[in-house]
Amino acid sequence: MGIKGSPTCELVYKDAPAELVGSRRMGLIKYVMALMNGARLGIAAQSVGLSENAYREALAYARDRKQFGKAIIEFPAVGEILSVMKAKLDASRALLYACTRFVDMYKIYDDIAKERKLSVDEKKEAKEFSRLADAFTPLAKGMTSEFANQNAYDCIQIHGGSGFMKDYACERVYRDARITSIYEGTTQLQVVAAIRHVTTGTYLGWINGHSSMECLPEDQATKGTLEFMTQQYAAAVEAVTGVGDPGYVDFMARRLVEMAGYIVMGYLLLEDTTRCADFRRSLEVFVKYGQAEVAKHADFIANFTPDQLSNYTF
Ligand SMILES: Cc1cc2nc3c(=O)[nH]c(=O)nc-3n(C[C@H](O)[C@H](O)[C@H](O)COP(=O)(O)OP(=O)(O)OC[C@H]3O[C@@H](n4cnc5c(N)ncnc54)[C@H](O)[C@@H]3O)c2cc1C
Known part of the structure; x- marks a missing residue:
C-alpha cells in the first residue's frame, strides 16, 4: 500500500546452517525487546515526519484553494482542522523528544558503567531513566502513529476530491502513514506494553512531578485543566483496577493509555x-482537544459495568 521506497518481502530459510548469536534464553526478553524499543522510537520519528508533511501540504493547499470567493483556510471548519493538525504535530514531536532523552540518559549510564562503577545515586537515576524510557516508548509510538494517520486523513479532507486522486502528495502521505500504527507492534500491542505503567503508576508519577512546575500566568488556566484531567485519569484507573479482573483492565487499557497520553x-x-x-x-x-477526549473516556468507564463486557466478547 505504501512506503514504496522501502521494498518489503518475506524471507524463508530452508535447511540453512545456523549459529547461535548471543546467549540462550535471552532472545525474546533482552535482544528482541531492545531491538523493538529502538525501532519503535524510529517509527515514532517517522510518524512525526509524516504528520509534519501532512500539515504542510494541507496548509499550503488551504491557502491556495479558493471556493465561494475566498481561500478555504478562511472557513472556520477548515481552520479548525488545520489548528488541530498542528497541535497534534507539536504534541507528537514533544513526546518523541522527551522519550529520546530518557533513552539517551539510560544508555549514557550504561556506557559509563562499562568504564567505571556507578555511584548509588547514579545507579538510581539510571534505573529511573530506564523505567521512563520503557514507559514512554510504547506511548510515543502509539500516540504519534495514530496522530500521523489522523493528520494524513485530515490532509486529504482539506484537499477535497483532489486529495483522493494521485495528483497531490497527500495521497502518498495517506498510504505511507498507514503502516506506522502496524509495524514494530500494532497500536494494540503498544497498549499491552504501556498498560503496566498505568497500573503501576509510572505515568501518574511523572504527571504529578510536573504538576508543581512553574508556568507563566497566562498558562495557569490551561495548567488547571491538565490538573483536572489528571484527577479524571486517576479516578478512571482506580475504577478499572478496582474491579480486580485482568480481563477488564485489558478491555479498558487503550482508553487509560490514551488518557495518560493526552495529559x-x-x-x-x-x-x-x-x-x-x-x-x-x-x-x-491540544489541551482543549485532549480535555474532550479524556472526558469521553472517563464517561465511558464511569458508565460501564463489568457484566456489559459480554457484549464485546466473541
Ligand atoms: C511494510 C512492512 C514492513 C515490515 N518490516 C518488518 C521487518 O523488517 N522485520 C520484521 O520482523 N517484521 C516486519 N514487518 C512485520 C510487522 O512488524 C508485523 O506485520 C506487525 O508487527 C503486526 O504483526 P502481524 O502482521 O503478525 O499481525 P497480528 O499479530 O496477526 O495482528 C493482527 C491483529 O490482531 C491484533 N492483536 C494481535 N495480538 C494482540 C494482542 N495480544 N492484544 C490485542 N490485539 C492483538 C493486532 O493489533 C492486529 O489488529 C513488516 C510489515 C510490513 C507490512
Whole structure:
C-alpha cells in the first residue's frame, strides 16, 4: 500500500546452517525487546515526519484553494482542522523528544558503567531513566502513529476530491502513514506494553512531578485543566483496577493509555510554551482537544459495568 521506497518481502530459510548469536534464553526478553524499543522510537520519528508533511501540504493547499470567493483556510471548519493538525504535530514531536532523552540518559549510564562503577545515586537515576524510557516508548509510538494517520486523513479532507486522486502528495502521505500504527507492534500491542505503567503508576508519577512546575500566568488556566484531567485519569484507573479482573483492565487499557497520553503531551507542550511562546496556540488547542477526549473516556468507564463486557466478547 505504501512506503514504496522501502521494498518489503518475506524471507524463508530452508535447511540453512545456523549459529547461535548471543546467549540462550535471552532472545525474546533482552535482544528482541531492545531491538523493538529502538525501532519503535524510529517509527515514532517517522510518524512525526509524516504528520509534519501532512500539515504542510494541507496548509499550503488551504491557502491556495479558493471556493465561494475566498481561500478555504478562511472557513472556520477548515481552520479548525488545520489548528488541530498542528497541535497534534507539536504534541507528537514533544513526546518523541522527551522519550529520546530518557533513552539517551539510560544508555549514557550504561556506557559509563562499562568504564567505571556507578555511584548509588547514579545507579538510581539510571534505573529511573530506564523505567521512563520503557514507559514512554510504547506511548510515543502509539500516540504519534495514530496522530500521523489522523493528520494524513485530515490532509486529504482539506484537499477535497483532489486529495483522493494521485495528483497531490497527500495521497502518498495517506498510504505511507498507514503502516506506522502496524509495524514494530500494532497500536494494540503498544497498549499491552504501556498498560503496566498505568497500573503501576509510572505515568501518574511523572504527571504529578510536573504538576508543581512553574508556568507563566497566562498558562495557569490551561495548567488547571491538565490538573483536572489528571484527577479524571486517576479516578478512571482506580475504577478499572478496582474491579480486580485482568480481563477488564485489558478491555479498558487503550482508553487509560490514551488518557495518560493526552495529559503527558499536554504537560510537555506546557513546558515548551514556558520556553517559547510560539507553542502557546498548540498548547491551548491540544489541551482543549485532549480535555474532550479524556472526558469521553472517563464517561465511558464511569458508565460501564463489568457484566456489559459480554457484549464485546466473541
Ligand atoms: C511494510 C512492512 C514492513 C515490515 N518490516 C518488518 C521487518 O523488517 N522485520 C520484521 O520482523 N517484521 C516486519 N514487518 C512485520 C510487522 O512488524 C508485523 O506485520 C506487525 O508487527 C503486526 O504483526 P502481524 O502482521 O503478525 O499481525 P497480528 O499479530 O496477526 O495482528 C493482527 C491483529 O490482531 C491484533 N492483536 C494481535 N495480538 C494482540 C494482542 N495480544 N492484544 C490485542 N490485539 C492483538 C493486532 O493489533 C492486529 O489488529 C513488516 C510489515 C510490513 C507490512
